[in-house]
Each structure stands twice: as C-alpha cells, then as structure tokens.
Amino acid sequence: MSEIGRLALLVGFLCAVFSVGSIAYGLRTGRVGPLRSGRNALWAVCAMTLLAVIILGRALVARDFTYRYVAEHTSLDLSPLFSFASLWAGQEGSLLLWLLILSSYGAAFLWIYRKRLDPFYDAVAMVVASVAIFFTYLLSFVCSPFRMLANPPVDGQGLNPLLQDPGMMIHPPILYTGYVGFIIPFAFGIAVLLMNRTGTRWIEEVRRWTLFSWMFLGFGVLLGARWAYIELGWGGYWGWDPVENASLMPWLVGTAFLHSVMIEQRRGMLKTWNVALIVLTFELSIFGTFLTRSGVLTSVHSFAESNIGPWFLAFIIGSSTLATALILYRKSLLESENRMDAIVSREGSFLFNNVLFVALTFATFLGTTFPVVSEAVTGSKISVSAPFFNRVNVPIALALLLLTGAGPVLSWWRATASVLQRNFILPTVAGLLATLASLPFGLHGVYPIVTVFGAAFVLTTVVMEFARGIQARKDVAASRGAMALVDLMTKNKRRYGGYVIHVGVVMIFIGVLGSSVFQKEAHQPLRTGESMKIGDYTLTLKGTDQKNEPGATVTRALLDVSQNGKSFGVSHPAKAMYFKSQQPMTEVALHQTLGEDLYMILGGVNDDGTVSIQAYINPLVSLIWFGGIVMVIGTIFTLSDRMRLRREEKEAV
Amino acid sequence: MNTTVKIVLVSLVVIGSVAYLILSGVKQTGMQYMTVTELAQMEKAPKAGGFRLDGIVAAGSIQYDQKAPRLQFRMTDGKEAVNIVYDGLMPDAFADGRDVVVEGTFRHTDHTLLATKLVTKCPSKYESQGLGEDKS
Numbered sequence: 001m002s003e004i005g006r007l008a009l010l011v012g013f014l015c016a017v018f019s020v021g022s023i024a025y026g027l028r029t030g031r032v033g034p035l036r037s038g039r040n041a042l043w044a045v046c047a048m049t050l051l052a053v054i055i056l057g058r059a060l061v062a063r064d065f066t067y068r069y070v071a072e073h074t075s076l077d078l079s080p081l082f083s084f085a086s087l088w089a090g091q092e093g094s095l096l097l098w099l100l101i102l103s104s105y106g107a108a109f110l111w112i113y114r115k116r117l118d119p120f121y122d123a124v125a126m127v128v129a130s131v132a133i134f135f136t137y138l139l140s141f142v143c144s145p146f147r148m149l150a151n152p153p154v155d156g157q158g159l160n161p162l163l164q165d166p167g168m169m170i171h172p173p174i175l176y177t178g179y180v181g182f183i184i185p186f187a188f189g190i191a192v193l194l195m196n197r198t199g200t201r202w203i204e205e206v207r208r209w210t211l212f213s214w215m216f217l218g219f220g221v222l223l224g225a226r227w228a229y230i231e232l233g234w235g236g237y238w239g240w241d242p243v244e245n246a247s248l249m250p251w252l253v254g255t256a257f258l259h260s261v262m263i264e265q266r267r268g269m270l271k272t273w274n275v276a277l278i279v280l281t282f283e284l285s286i287f288g289t290f291l292t293r294s295g296v297l298t299s300v301h302s303f304a305e306s307n308i309g310p311w312f313l314a315f316i317i318g319s320s321t322l323a324t325a326l327i328l329y330r331k332s333l334l335e336s337e338n339r340m341d342a343i344v345s346r347e348g349s350f351l352f353n354n355v356l357f358v359a360l361t362f363a364t365f366l367g368t369t370f371p372v373v374s375e376a377v378t379g380s381k382i383s384v385s386a387p388f389f390n391r392v393n394v395p396i397a398l399a400l401l402l403l404t405g406a407g408p409v410l411s412w413w414r415a416t417a418s419v420l421q422r423n424f425i426l427p428t429v430a431g432l433l434a435t436l437a438s439l440p441f442g443l444h445g446v447y448p449i450v451t452v453f454g455a456a457f458v459l460t461t462v463v464m465e466f467a468r469g470i471q472a473r474k475d476v477a478a479s480r481g482a483m484a485l486v487d488l489m490t491k492n493k494r495r496y497g498g499y500v501i502h503v504g505v506v507m508i509f510i511g512v513l514g515s516s517v518f519q520k521e522a523h524q525p526l527r528t529g530e531s532m533k534i535g536d537y538t539l540t541l542k543g544t545d546q547k548n549e550p551g552a553t554v555t556r557a558l559l560d561v562s563q564n565g566k567s568f569g570v571s572h573p574a575k576a577m578y579f580k581s582q583q584p585m586t587e588v589a590l591h592q593t594l595g596e597d598l599y600m601i602l603g604g605v606n607d608d609g610t611v612s613i614q615a616y617i618n619p620l621v622s623l624i625w626f627g628g629i630v631m632v633i634g635t636i637f638t639l640s641d642r643m644r645l646r647r648e649e650k651e652a653v
Numbered sequence: 654m655n656t657t658v659k660i661v662l663v664s665l666v667v668i669g670s671v672a673y674l675i676l677s678g679v680k681q682t683g684m685q686y687m688t689v690t691e692l693a694q695m696e697k698a699p700k701a702g703g704f705r706l707d708g709i710v711a712a713g714s715i716q717y718d719q720k721a722p723r724l725q726f727r728m729t730d731g732k733e734a735v736n737i738v739y740d741g742l743m744p745d746a747f748a749d750g751r752d753v754v755v756e757g758t759f760r761h762t763d764h765t766l767l768a769t770k771l772v773t774k775c776p777s778k779y780e781s782q783g784l785g786e787d788k789s
Binding site: 066068071072147148149150151153157162233339340341342343348351352355356359362363366367370371374380381382383384385386387388391392395396523525582583584585586601603604606608610612614 | 656657659660663664667668671674675677678679681682683684685686687705719720722742745746748756770784785786787788
C-alpha cells in the first residue's frame with residue numbers, strides 16, 4: 001500500500017510539472033489543446049493527492065505501525081478519530097494536508113470555471129499547479145509520509161495529550177483552509193499580470209475568494225486562541241507567540257486588501273498596491289508555515305527542527321521576487337485611473353485603514369523576528385515579547401477601531417462639513433456617554449477609555465446606517481419594520497454584511513479589553529471544607545477523587561462554586577497523568593457566563609494534604625468567541641451576494 | 654494645499670508615530686537574548702533590563718513548592734548553569750531535560766534569574782527514538 005502512496009505523490013508531482021509546462025506552451029502558441037491538457041493534469045494532481053491522503057489515513061486508523069509516521073504519532077489506545085486526526089499532528093502529514101487543501105481549492109476553481117475557456121483562467125490554473133509542484137516535490141523527495149520501518153514496534157509512540165482535544169482536531173484544517181486559500185487570489189493576481197488583463201471583473205472574483213479564505217483564517221486564529229485558553233491553563237488566550245503572530249499576519253494584510261479593493265472597484269485607484277497586498281498575503285501564509293516548521297524562532301509550538309525550513313525560505317524568496325518583477329514589468333497596466341480628491345473621504349479612510357493594517361503587520365513581523373533582525377543589524381540578539389506587542393499594536397489597533405466607525409459614514413470623493421456634522425455628532429455623543437457610564441466600573445487609562453468610546457461610536461454608526469437604509473426603503477418600497485430590514489439587507493448584502501462583521505470586531509475589542517484590564521487572580525492551598533474567595537465567588541473544596549481514563553489517571557478536585565450565596569454546583573478542575581508520555585496535563589474547569597468566566601486550575605495535591613487551587617475571573621471573554629461567530633455570519637451573508645458578480649458578467653459580455 | 658501633499662504628510666505622521674512606537678517599545682521592553690554561558694560568565698552586574706534565556710532543565714535540579722507556588726531549577730546549556738526562580742505554577746510539560754525559555758531580570762549577586770515568564774517547548778512528537786532504520 002505504501003508504495004501506492006509514494007507513487008501517487010510522485011505522479012502528482014509529474015502531473016503538476018506537466019500542467020505548468022502544457023499551459024505555458026498553450027498560452028505562448030495560442031493553441032487550445034495544451035491548455036485543456038494542462039487543466040486536466042491539474043485535476044490529476046488533485047486525484048493523486050486524495051489517493052495519498054486515503055492511504056495514509058487508512059494506515060493511521062488501522063494503526064499500521066509499519067509506517068514510520070503512524071508509529072510516531074499514534075498508539076493502540078488512541079481513538080480512531082484522533083488517530084485519523086494525527087494526519088496533521090506531524091510535519092509530513094501537515095504538508096500532505098496543505099497539499100490536500102491546495103488541491104481542493106484547485107479542484108473547486110477548475111469546477112467553477114469549467115465553462116470559461118478564456119485563457120486567463122488557464123493562467124490562474126498554471127499558477128496553482130506551480131505551487132503544487134513545490135509541495136508534491138517536498139512530499140516525494142524531502143519528507144515523505146510513506147517511510148516504512150524495518151522493525152515495526154508493537155505499539156506506537158502516541159499523540160501528545162495536548163493535541164487530544166476536539167478543538168485541536170478541527171483547528172489545523174480550518175486554519176490551513178484559510179492559509180492555503182490565499183493561493184487563488186495570488187494566482188489571479190499573477191495571471192492578471194501575465195495576461196495583461198484589464199477591467200474589474202477579476203477583482204470581484206478575487207474579492208470573493210479572498211473573503212472565503214479570510215473567514216476561515218480568522219476563525220482558525222480564534223479557535224487557536226480558544227484552544228490555548230482551555231487547554232494550556234494559564235488563564236489567557238493570546239501570548240503573542242511567534243506561531244500565533246504567524247497566523248495573524250496574513251489575516252491583517254488580507255483585511256487591508258478586502259478594504260482597499262473597494263477603492264479599486266469604485267474608483268480604479270491603488271491597483272499596484274492591491275496586487276502587492278495579494279502577493280504579500282500569500283507570502284505571509286507560506287511564511288507562517290515556515291515559522292511553525294523551521295525552528296528558526298523559539299515558540300511553544302515549535303515542532304522538531306526539520307530540514308524543510310530552507311526549502312520554504314527559498315520558495316518565499318523565489319516567488320516574491322518573481323511577483324515583484326512582474327509587477328514592475330506591468331507597471332503601465334496598474335496605473336491609476338483617478339486621483340484622490342480629498343483626504344476626508346471614504347477613499348481617504350480606506351487609505352489610512354491600509355496604512356495602519358500594514359503598519360500593524362510590519363510591527364508584528366518585526367517583533368516576531370526581532371532576535372534574527374537585531375543580530376543581523378547590531379550583532380547582539382535582542383528579543384521582545386508580549387509587552388512590546390501590547391505597547392506597539394494596541395494603539396494602532398485602536399486607531400483602526402476609530403476608523404471602523406468613521407470610514408463607513410464618510411462619503412466617497414469628498415466629505416463636506418454638513419455630512420460630517422450629520423454623521424458624527426450622534427456617534428460622538430454616544431461614545432462619550434458610554435465612556436461616562438463605564439467610569440464607575442473602574443475604567444481608567446487612555447487605551448481602555450478610547451476602546452469604550454470607539455466601540456460605542458462604531459455601534460452607533462452601524463445602527464444609524466441601518467436606520468437610514470430602512471427609512472429609505474420604507475419611502476421607496478412601502479415595506480415596514482422587520483420586512484424593511486430584511487429587504488434592505490438582502491438588497492445590499494455586501495454593505496450590510498460588512499457592518500455585521502464590524503459589530504463582531506467591536507465585540508472582540510470589548511472582550512479583549514474586559515479580559516485583559518479587569519482580570520482577577522487568586523491562589524490558595526485548601527483543605528477539605530475550606531473555601532477561598534475570588535470576586536463575588538466562593539470556592540469550597542469538597543475533596544478530591546481519582547478516575548482512570550484510557551491512557552491516563554485523572555486526579556480531580558471537587559469544588560463547590562457559589563456566587564453571592566447562590567450555588568452553581570460542583571466544578572472539577574483536574575490533572576491527568578498520561579502513562580505514555582509521563583506528562584501531566586491540566587484540565588481547566590470553566591464556569592462561563594456572558595458577563596464573565598470563572599476559570600479554575602488544580603495546581604496539585606500538596607505534601608501536607610492541602611490542595612492548591614488557582615482561579616481567575618476573566619470578564620467579557622465570551623464576547624471574543626461570540627464576536628468571532630458574528631464575523632463568520634456577516635462574512636457568509638456577504639458571500640451570498642451574487643448580484644454584483646452577475647452584473648459584472650453582463651458587462652463583460 | 655493639494656490633496657496629494659496632504660496625504661503624504663498625514664501618512665508620514667502615521668508612519669513616524671508607528672516608528673516611534675516600535676523604537677521606544679524595543680528600548681523599554683527589549684530583552685537581551687543570551688546563552689546560559691554568556692550570562693553566567695558576565696563579570697559585571699548588568700544594568701537594568703530584561704534577559705531571555707534558552708536552555709535545558711538540569712537533571713535533578715527542580716525544586717517545586719506547590720503551595721507558594723514557586724519553582725526553582727538550574728538551567729544549563731551543557732557548559733554553564735544559572736539558577737532560575739519562577740513564581741507560578743509548574744507548566745505541564747516541564748520536566749528534567751526539557752527545552753525551556755525564560756524571561757526575567759538577572760540578579761548578579763547570586764547568579765539567579767528571576768523569571769516572569771516560563772515557556773516549556775512542547776515536544777509534539779516524542780522523537781523517533783527506538784524506531785530504528787527505514788526499510789530500504
């Protein structure tokens with residue numbers, strides 16, 4: 001079986017090479033035959049990848065320890081589901097997952113555009129195939145998942161207990177769906193340059209592909225944060241770890257692109273900038289994979305150091321050089337059709353949105369790679385961590401929050417004084433009122449105050465926009481109330497979907513503010529019957545017990561939780577001891593409400609019989625997760641808009 | 654003033670502020686990234702400022718007072734070693750011989766790093782010890 005897997009990857013590699021060659025030949029000569037064969041070869045790459053995944057997946061589920069990868073990442077006591085998920089627990093499998101998702105995007109692209117015989121789409125397919133060459137090559141010749149053992153062990157080495165979590169099972173595929181998805185916008189961008197394509201139709205297409213990946217990437221980042229919160233047991237969810245930063249950076253640049261692309265559609269400006277942003281988003285996605293896999297920087301996540309780092313670096317340098325050269329070569333194609341008329345305008349706000357997003361990305365990039373950069377520049381290694389990112393990124397993020405409020409109510413071209421007056425007075429008043437109202441809760445400091453002000457400002461502008469739209473619909477269509485709202489939203493999905501996303505963003509800001517500024521912490525050794533207090537909660541130790549679970553012994557503390565005398569029942573913070581790895585694992589107990597989370601950790605049973613309990617109160621943290629869900633809903637709503645695409649299609653015909 | 658000039662000016666202000674944030678951030682929060690040997694062999698007491706160290710937990714050196722909670726151990730790079738004191742719960746993956754990263758301030762008098770942050774690198778696979786050669 002393993003030989004078939006190996007062969008599948010090799011055939012996939014050859015097909016990818018053929019696909020690129022054939023399409024390039026077809027484009028040069030203008031012959032249709034080679035173009036069709038090229039597309040078909042890309043289909044074959046997808047099929048071969050799927051075959052390889054099925055073979056490795058079968059081996060994992062069957063716990064076939066003749067495969068090195070299976071022996072390294074699974075064991076007999078692992079459930080079949082987790083065994084299959086071990087597909088992305090290690091390096092070879094993760095690369096295979098990359099290729100699988102790349103192929104899925106390729107297949108989706110080929111299927112959606114199967115009736116479009118415009119050579120432009122062949123060029124897009126060619127770029128996708130050339131990236132597939134890289135991954136099939138790595139999987140065939142550098143780190144094959146199909147290495148077999150001469151002396152297979154009786155049992156495998158098992159999966160890290162930290163990864164044995166349902167959230168962890170879906171986190172990598174979702175994150176990768178985001179990362180890898182930027183291949184399609186990138187391919188479109190490159191194809192535009194290669195084919196000297198003008199017009200705006202491709203922009204609408206790219207916008208949709210980008211939005212799709214962007215949604216998955218954002219969702220994946222939040223899932224990672226949620227996983228860290230529940231599994232790592234330190235009371236927080238974001239530590240500015242290199243791997244976290246790596247997933248955030250393409251998301252930030254992608255967000256910048258999604259905004260600035262609107263200016264291009266509307267005014268024909270910023271073309272070079274937009275292509276550069278697409279390229280940068282894709283390169284940062286690859287860079288993220290590189291960071292996680294190369295061991296260049298120390299991170300909680302760093303995997304065993306591996307030999308693929310240089311390959312990725314070479315790929316990033318090569319592809320970004322080619323893309324830059326292409327952009328310079330096609331400079332005239334990307335010339336702006338218009339100039340900006342005024343700085344206080346929708347365009348102006350988008351422009352600064354872009355400057356700030358790129359600045360945020362740059363600061364994050366610099367902070368993440370600082371040891372490497374400072375050693376190269378000054379010779380001494382300097383490292384920065386969370387305090388640096390909080391100091392630099394928080395003010396930039398707050399400026400962006402304020403722009404989120406201001407941008408949508410500024411008019412295109414030029415915002416006049418009367419527009420400013422009409423649109424800004426109410427939100428400003430609302431912001432000030434919200435700030436005043438939250439002062440009694442102990443709100444102090446510039447950043448927290450700006451956050452509350454900005455959040456109220458944004459929410460008010462969103463409500464105003466909805467109200468104004470509903471009024472307009474009532475006047476025109478004579479529809480009322482809720483119907484007018486539905487009517488309004490379905491008529492302009494992109495715009496109102498965008499506002500829904502903004503509401504999600506505001507929720508996340510408030511959640512981060514609450515959980516970072518107002519977090520409470522307490523630690524106490526307790527004897528049975530004793531209690532500790534945190535906030536208005538009382539935690540009373542009822543005792544401890546031990547259970548046996550497959551692969552581990554679990555020690556639990558039985559904690560009776562009550563708030564102001566009202567009991568919530570017993571919580572079980574626990575520690576599991578895994579036999580295989582001889583590693584303990586903290587199992588957090590969470591009491592979650594919309595307002596705040598009570599987060600309880602069992603430190604352990606002490607020698608004198610006391611039980612160490614650590615507890616946190618994290619206010620408003622659930623708004624972060626709900627904000628993420630709201631953003632996803634808003635994005636799906638926006639994506640369901642096919643009107644604009646159809647209109648552009650008509651224009652194209 | 655024409656719009657292009659205005660845009661350039663405002664952008665410069667934004668970029669300037671970000672550059673200021675980054676530079677002052679590095680200055681105030683940057684930590685010297687050293688090997689254990691470099692830190693242990695420092696002759697003079699360091700001026701104020703943080704340190705970041707990568708190294709291995711020396712076997713048998715862990716002293717953990719769970720009630721406090723306070724964790725003390727010696728960190729080594731094979732040549733030299735320094736004492737680490739960390740006030741906090743012991744991370745799950747922490748054990749003899751593990752790769753750890755600590756950040757904190759260095760007390761020169763007793764060669765001790767007072768850690769404010771302790772990260773244990775998580776071995777997401779238990780290296781292929783004992784699995785032997787590939788089948789050729």
